[in-house]
Amino acid sequence: MTVFIQLRHLSGRRIVYPRYNFLKLNRQSPWKHDTNLRYAMRQFLGPKNYKGEYPLNRYASPATNHTPKYIQPDLERGRPLRDPTTGEILEPKTWIDSNGYEQLKFEPISNENESTKFSHTSNNRWRQPFPENKFCLTNYWVDSNLKKQIFEDLNVTGLSTQEVSQKYGLKVARVEALSKLYQLEEQREQRKLKSKKINTDVDKMATTMEQMFPLFNLPTSTESPDNGSSYQNIINSRRENLSEIPIPSNAKKSRFITLAESEPFGPLDAAAVLDLEPAVKTLERLATEGEHSANHSNSQNKKLHKTRIVYGPVLAGERSQFKVTDVPAYKYAYRYGSGNRDNKKDRRIEFDENGRMIYV
């Protein structure tokens, strides 16, 4: 009879070795206090040159073709080293030096090439930064041309954000953000023309970063149209879902009510119980929010920030008139004694308009 004993109180402090095969340390110099993990890391990084770079590691240099270079240890089976000129996969090997100790060298594996080996990947794998989490995907970059178009549509042609959003398939908030950032970038360009002090390293940094992300309006080199689809289909598939809204906070909690068996209970009744507004209303609200939206006007905006001001009467002989403005008391008044929450552990905090933290 076999008895299974469950192993409890397992120590968490176990050495995390790589899951793939790697070379283990053999006989080494007694002055060298090396570990298998450090050795595995050297096999991962490849040799370091005199400038401190790892030229063989494929992840060391940034991508320059708008195709992200995310790790694929599962697909490449722990072999991230490539010959920089031929692109061949390199594998660590050992050789014995004159002192009789093992040293590392990196040799190409024959008959194995990247294009043949790693082409069978799932649809979105190239956008997936972490091999374990298939739900985490990198976003698409909106390049400066499209940004400019959006800005001009909003500010020159006079389209509303909703129209621009529909036109390009970008969410309203993103359209507004893009236009705002484009404005900032233009201001910087103007400053650059005027003074020579502006740091040009930033431009280099910006292009380096932008080249690492897939473009919103152009397919990448890894994507090719198949099964009768075209490049336009690929680009269309990138359009954001404009009809989704965040789940209303009321719908996040569960509610228990008693219903008679005969009582009809449909989605409208459920919405009434949870205080949810109809979809039409939500859509209308979404269309009127934001500074570039269809029904937005400056006068409306001013109305929102109306403050009450009361003028005192000017009596005979008086040279000035009193003006009384509404302000919140906590800003100016001194509070004697302490409130109920003041000595609690996690007091609620907020930040005033100068960025200072205040207890509420």
Added chain:
Amino acid sequence: MPKKAVLLKSLTRGRIRASFNKYNLFNLYKKGKIDFRTKTLYQQKFYAKQETRAYHGEHLTEGRFNTLFSSKLNSVAQLDASLRKSGGNTNNKLKETPYILQTYATLEKRLEFALFRAMFASSIRQARQFILHGNVFVNGIKMRHPGYPLKPGDIFHVKQDKVLEALGAKKPSLEESLKIDKIQIEEWNQYVKDAKENPKKAWDEKIAKFKNKNASYEEKKEFSEFIQQYRNNIEKDERRELESSTNKSLLNKILELHYDKLKCNQPESNNSKKEQNNTPLTLKDIQQLVNKDNTEKLAHDLMKCYQDLIKSGLIGWDKLSSLIKDKKDEDYENILKKYGEKLSSLPKDFTDTLSVNEKGLIRSANKLLAEVANKYSLQLSTYYRQLLNDVNSENIPYDPNWVDQLDYHPAVDFDKLKENERKEMKAIQLPWQKGYTYGRKDISKPYFTPWKPRQFLAPFAILPNHLEISFKTCSAIYLRDPIARPGQSEVISPFALNVHERAYMYYVRKGR
């Protein structure tokens, strides 16, 4: 107070952190699936919590995190009913919504996290440092609180130098920099020596290297610049040659050559005048003037034209020497040029002095010359088009004089350079690094100058969905709190759904 940073990048522990560090990359690379089978439920929950918290807000203590944690997870509702797919056909099936990956979504609205997600800092701890040191502004106001909760629409920016420092390579110390420069200079001199000894081999190697290289962006750019330069040179040559192949310039060239030859053949005394060769230029000399491919026929025509000119007697020694007689030697080219112009344009006052025979001969010569010039310019343009096509296919013809441009690096006094870097850094004159030490062009900056990206940036460059970033201005806009939608979670996390599930279970436990 943040937690003390101990053993964050330990290879033994192998925890994944929110950082661009290369040790962290290796930890991420070697991480396998977490095995829950041998653990009790509590062990599973605790282990999942340990792993996930090491990435999500590792600097926050458990107590602080518990006050932030919210059990209500964000997701989206589909308003358009036609997009609500359901059941049946596998293609049409709605993808799973990873609600549980929103466990740590509340952290993402904190300023420090947004800064790291926008890639303005290389780790969360660095982002905190940037904020605390007053380098970060929210809506134009300096914000010194790393935990500041961002609201949708908030715009934040970081001082540019800080972002360049975070994303750029490390600035080398002077010692490191000089050590590298020493090696660079040695290697360059060795290369120049090899190239001078065997220029063809070095040329071939250089071209082969450039052609094959596509991994490194810098070198690819360098090569395309080189090709562009080469194309420009070809175009310049073409323009120059076309300009000098008109009938007037061809006539000038003939006249000059003819005069030079005549002058050389002229004996000291004028006794043997009669025996002198009247047509000093041979076909070979004429061929030099039209020297591109397939131009033999053109040379013959040009020779005929030359013979006509000789027959007319207008370019005989007597005539030419009488023109130049009184002038200084340097002016003879100009005089010949003017004379050539006269011959080709034939103004009235000049033709009046000529006989009918002379006029006929010179007109036929001019006609022939015009034909030759026309044909020759056509030949030239086809020749250069061919050359440009070759360059487009990256076949740069071998130039035997290319090594002449290569110079040995002059000797550098490194001790002097070490004592006064600012003054002596001009001693470094490598072709790619003129007038500064390695990575220290601008000594006042805290990063590698001229800027280059840090290594191992690519695997960590993840463009978030909940932020809109502008790298040019180092600013970003917080669009909304990250949410889950079918098939996608906006919270960036390296862990699988089952790990998050257990971590969530750990935090929603009763009696919290």
